[in-house]
Amino acid sequence: MSKQPMILDHPLVQHKVSLLRNKNTGTKEFKELVSELAMLLCYEATRDLPTEEVEIETPVAVARTKVLAGRKLALVPILRAGLGMVDGMLTLLPAAKVGHIGLYRNEETLEPVEYYCKLPADIAERDVIVLDPMLATGGSARDAITQIKKRGARSIKFIGIIAAPEGLAKLHESHPDVDIYVAALDDHLNENGYIVPGLGDAGDRIFGTK
Ligand code: PRP
Numbered sequence: 001m002s003k004q005p006m007i008l009d010h011p012l013v014q015h016k017v018s019l020l021r022n023k024n025t026g027t028k029e030f031k032e033l034v035s036e037l038a039m040l041l042c043y044e045a046t047r048d049l050p051t052e053e054v055e056i057e058t059p060v061a062v063a064r065t066k067v068l069a070g071r072k073l074a075l076v077p078i079l080r081a082g083l084g085m086v087d088g089m090l091t092l093l094p095a096a097k098v099g100h101i102g103l104y105r106n107e108e109t110l111e112p113v114e115y116y117c118k119l120p121a122d123i124a125e126r127d128v129i130v131l132d133p134m135l136a137t138g139g140s141a142r143d144a145i146t147q148i149k150k151r152g153a154r155s156i157k158f159i160g161i162i163a164a165p166e167g168l169a170k171l172h173e174s175h176p177d178v179d180i181y182v183a184a185l186d187d188h189l190n191e192n193g194y195i196v197p198g199l200g201d202a203g204d205r206i207f208g209t210k
């Protein structure tokens with residue numbers, strides 16, 4: 001089944017993305033904004049989680065009300081920058097397990113190189129949410145999801161913050177079954193594979209490495 005990418009146009013999301021883009025935003029604030037955006041995107045990406053009805057005694061009466069139906073979830077941040085999104089996601093999904101996949105882009109070819117992969121042993125039984133703030137050429141997200149599928153996962157979503165049209169198209173073509181949620185769709189990639197206008201290098205800005 002082929003699904004359309006979702007670009008969140010909520011005012012809070014747009015406001016926070018604008019702050020994130022600003023080159024004068026420092027590491028501490030940048031990290032906080034990435035985490036807050038992850039939380040807001042998580043809210044939207046989990047809209048279809050199944051619920052079940054339970055009876056709860058309020059101080060006034062018995063209420064028939066809904067709780068999550070206990071679906072097993074796994075978060076998989078793409079190292080490094082995806083790590084910045086984990087805390088925000090876990091704030092809303094505290095029972096989710098966390099796997100890690102390490103990929104870096106070869107600076108010349110822009111092709112992703114995998115250097116680490118550790119996923120929950122029962123990943124095949126979990127709904128997986130892959131996290132990476134930047135979807136540029138789309139190669140990292142494509143390869144990360146290919147690896148996760150090889151280990152048996154079938155239900156996968158991708159949450160990012162800024163996407164380039166090229167990245168969205170590549171991810172959608174490679175994995176049409178994957179729901180994609182991002183906060184902004186930018187204009188294009190420059191000759192170095194950076195998203196324009198983008199926000200620069202997400203990993204460096206989160207971890208203060210430049
Ligand atoms: C960045 C970013 C994505 C990737 C996106 O990571 O966090 O993982 O680039 O680019 P793509 O869509 O063209 O693959 P980078 O390779 O810079 O590694 P880092 O997070 O360790 O800095």
Ligand code: URA
Pocket residue numbers: 081134136193194195196198199200201202203
């Ligand atoms: N990775 C980043 O961190 N930023 C970009 O613009 C592209 C890839």
